[in-house]
Amino acid sequence: MLQLSKVTKIFNPGSVNEKSALQEITLHVQTGEVITIIGSNGAGKSTLLNVVAGVCEIESGKILLDGEDVTCRPEHIRAAWIGRVFQDPLLGTAASMTIEENLAMALRRGRPRFLRRGITAAERKMFREHLALLGLGLEDRLGTRVGLLSGGQRQALTVLMATIATPKLLLLDEHTAALDPRTARTVMALTERIIAHHHLTTLMVTHNLEQALRTGTRTIMMHEGRIILDLSGPERSRTTVADLLKMFGQASGNIFADDKVLLTGS
Amino acid sequence: MSLSVWLGALEQGLLWGAMVLGVYMTFRVLDFPDLTVDGSFTLGAAVAAKLILSGYDPWLALVVALLCGALAGLVTGLLHTQLKVAPLLAGILTMIALYSINLRIMGQANLSLLRAPTIFTWIKGYAALVPLGPFLLGLMLVALVLVLLYLFLDTELGMAIRATGDNEQMIRSLGVNTNTMKLIGLAIANALIALSGGLIAQYQGFADIGMGIGMIVAGLAAVIIGEALVGRQTLVRALLAAITGSIIYRAVISLVLQLGLPPTDLKLLTSLIVVIAMAFPLVRRHLGLKTLRLRSEQGAAAKQSNEDL
Ligand SMILES: Nc1ncnc2c1ncn2[C@@H]1O[C@H](COP(=O)(O)OP(=O)(O)OP(=O)(O)O)[C@@H](O)[C@H]1O
Ligand SMILES: [Mg+2]
Numbered sequence: 001m002l003q004l005s006k007v008t009k010i011f012n013p014g015s016v017n018e019k020s021a022l023q024e025i026t027l028h029v030q031t032g033e034v035i036t037i038i039g040s041n042g043a044g045k046s047t048l049l050n051v052v053a054g055v056c057e058i059e060s061g062k063i064l065l066d067g068e069d070v071t072c073r074p075e076h077i078r079a080a081w082i083g084r085v086f087q088d089p090l091l092g093t094a095a096s097m098t099i100e101e102n103l104a105m106a107l108r109r110g111r112p113r114f115l116r117r118g119i120t121a122a123e124r125k126m127f128r129e130h131l132a133l134l135g136l137g138l139e140d141r142l143g144t145r146v147g148l149l150s151g152g153q154r155q156a157l158t159v160l161m162a163t164i165a166t167p168k169l170l171l172l173d174e175h176t177a178a179l180d181p182r183t184a185r186t187v188m189a190l191t192e193r194i195i196a197h198h199h200l201t202t203l204m205v206t207h208n209l210e211q212a213l214r215t216g217t218r219t220i221m222m223h224e225g226r227i228i229l230d231l232s233g234p235e236r237s238r239t240t241v242a243d244l245l246k247m248f249g250q251a252s253g254n255i256f257a258d259d260k261v262l263l264t265g266s
Numbered sequence: 267m268s269l270s271v272w273l274g275a276l277e278q279g280l281l282w283g284a285m286v287l288g289v290y291m292t293f294r295v296l297d298f299p300d301l302t303v304d305g306s307f308t309l310g311a312a313v314a315a316k317l318i319l320s321g322y323d324p325w326l327a328l329v330v331a332l333l334c335g336a337l338a339g340l341v342t343g344l345l346h347t348q349l350k351v352a353p354l355l356a357g358i359l360t361m362i363a364l365y366s367i368n369l370r371i372m373g374q375a376n377l378s379l380l381r382a383p384t385i386f387t388w389i390k391g392y393a394a395l396v397p398l399g400p401f402l403l404g405l406m407l408v409a410l411v412l413v414l415l416y417l418f419l420d421t422e423l424g425m426a427i428r429a430t431g432d433n434e435q436m437i438r439s440l441g442v443n444t445n446t447m448k449l450i451g452l453a454i455a456n457a458l459i460a461l462s463g464g465l466i467a468q469y470q471g472f473a474d475i476g477m478g479i480g481m482i483v484a485g486l487a488a489v490i491i492g493e494a495l496v497g498r499q500t501l502v503r504a505l506l507a508a509i510t511g512s513i514i515y516r517a518v519i520s521l522v523l524q525l526g527l528p529p530t531d532l533k534l535l536t537s538l539i540v541v542i543a544m545a546f547p548l549v550r551r552h553l554g555l556k557t558l559r560l561r562s563e564q565g566a567a568a569k570q571s572n573e574d575l
Binding site: 076080084093094095109 | 425432438
C-alpha cells in the first residue's frame with residue numbers, strides 16, 4: 001500500500017540551521033494495517049506524515065502509494081489517496097464556512113472541481129446521517145459556521161471529513177492531543193470505529209504509549225529521524241508500556257553510542 | 267441637499283459597487299491584500315473609453331474592460347504564485363506597470379466621452395424612465411453581478427476559493443491546488459474592478475489616468491461600513507454589505523462635498539475613515555466590526571495573546 005525506501009528529509013540544507021529530520025527511512029505498510037507511531041519530541045513523526053502527504057519535498061529516497069511512484073507529486077494530487085487529521089483542531093476545518101460546506105469540500109477530495117453546485121440535497125441528507133453517528137448533535141446544525149464549534153466538535157468533524165470520501169491511507173497526527181481527556185476519548189473511539197468500518201490503512205502518531213499498543217496492529221518507534229523499533233504480531237501483544245519505555249531507553253542509548261562511535265571514528 | 271444629489275450618490279454607489287465587490291473578494295474571501303485595484307480600475311476605464319471613441323459598442327467596451335481586468339489580476343496572481351512575490355508587492359508591481367499601460371491605451375492623460383454614445387446616453391433615450399434611467403441601469407447591473415457572484419461562490423470551485431482564503435493547509439489536503447484558486451479569485455476580483463472602472467468612465471463621461479488613485483482605500487472603507495451595518499454572517503449578507511457600504515460611502519462623500527469640503531481633501535477623509543475603523547478596537551467591538559487586519563495576522567495576534575496568558 002505505502003512504501004518508503006531510504007527517504008531522507010533535510011530542513012534548510014546547506015545552512016547553519018541544517019536539520020536532517022528523516023534519515024533513510026524505509027517502511028512498508030500493508031493494506032489494512034493500522035500503525036501507531038511513537039517517539040520523543042522532534043523525533044520526526046510529524047515530518048514522516050508530512051513527507052507521505054507531500055507537504056514537503058524529500059532530499060532523497062522514493063515513496064510509492066498503491067504501487068505508484070508519488071515522490072514528485074504535489075500535496076494536492078496525493079490528496080486523492082490520503083485523508084488527514086492534524087493535531088491542531090483549527091487546522092482541519094475552514095472556520096468561516098458552515099459544517100455542510102466543510103463536509104461537501106471533503107467529499108470532493110481528489111476530484112476536480114467545476115461550476116457544479118457545491119452541495120446537493122442528497123449530499124445534505126447523507127451529511128446528516130453521518131453527523132448523527134458522531135452523537136454530538138451536529139446533524140441539526142448543518143448551516144452553523146465551524147468557527148462556532150468547540151475544539152472537540154471540530155476535531156470530530158475533521159475525522160469525519162478525512163474519511164467521508166474513503167481514503168486509501170489515513171494519517172493522524174496526535175489528533176486528540178489538544179482535547180480534554182473525555183473529548184479525546186470520544187474522538188478516539190470515533191476514529192477507531194471509522195477505521196474498523198472502512199478497514200482503513202492508517203498511520204497514527206500518538207504520545208500515549210498505552211494507546212499506541214492497544215490501537216492498531218503494529219507500532220513503530222522513532223528517534224532522531226530513524227525508526228528504531230518496529231513491533232507487530234505476538235511480540236507486540238506481549239509488550240507492555242514498561243517494556244516500551246525500557247526499549248526506548250536502550251534503543252535511543254544505542255543510537256547515541258553509534259553516533260559517538262561515528263564521531264570519534266571520523 | 268437636493269434629491270438629484272442623493273440620486274447621484276445612489277447611482278455612483280451602485281456603479282462603484284462592482285469595485286467594492288472586487289475588493290471584498292480579494293481582502294475578505296481570498297485573504298489577499300491586493301493593491302492591483304488602483305491600476306485595474308483605471309485600466310477598465312481606459313479600455314472602455316478608448317473602444318467607445320474608436321466606434322465600438324459601449325456594451326462591448328464593458329466586456330473587453332472586464333476581460334482586461336481579469337488579465338491584470340492574473341498577472342498579480344502569477345507574480346505571487348510562480349515568483350513567490352509577497353501579495354502586497356505583487357499588487358503594487360502590477361499597479362505601477364498598469365500606469366504606463368493605461369497611458370499607452372489612452373494615448374493621453376484624459377479621454378473625454380462627452381459626445382460619444384455610452385450605455386447612459388442609451389438609457390437616457392428612454393423618456394419614460396427619466397430621471398431614474400441611470401439608477402435603474404446601475405441597479406440591474408449590480409444585481410446581475412451580485413447574483414452571478416453569489417452563485418459562483420456557492421459552486422464547488424467557489425467554495426474551494428473561499429476555503430483557500432480561510433485555511434490553505436486544509437483545502438490543499440483536500441486536493442485543491444491553492445495557487446490555481448488564487449489565480450481565479452484574483453482574476454474575478456480585478457475583472458469586477460475593471461468593469462466598475464468602465465462603468466464609471468461612461469457615467470462621468472471621461473477616463474482619467476489618475477481616477478484609480480486611492481481606489482483600494484475607498485473600497486476598503488465601503489467594505490468596512492457595509493459590514494458594520496449589514497454584517498457578514500452569511501455569504502448573502504456579506505455581498506449585500508459590500509453594495510450597501512458602497513452606496514453609503516458615496517452618500518457620505520456627497521454630503522461632505524455639499525458641506526463645503528474641497529474635493530482635493532477627499533482622499534484624506536477616506537484614509538481617515540479606514541484608520542479610525544482599524545485604530546479603535548472598542549468602536550470595533552461595539553459595532554460588532556471584525557478587524558480589517560487579515561486573518562493570518564489575526565491568527566498571529568491571537569497566538570500572541572494566548573502566549574501572554
Ligand atoms: N519546517 C521546518 N523547518 C525546519 N525544521 C523543522 C521543520 N519542521 C520540523 N523541523 C525539525 O525536524 C525535526 C522533526 O520534527 P517533527 O515535527 O517531525 O517532530 P515530531 O516527532 O513530530 O515531534 P513532536 O512530538 O514534538 O510533534 C525537529 O528537530 C524539528 O525541529
Ligand atoms: Mg509532531
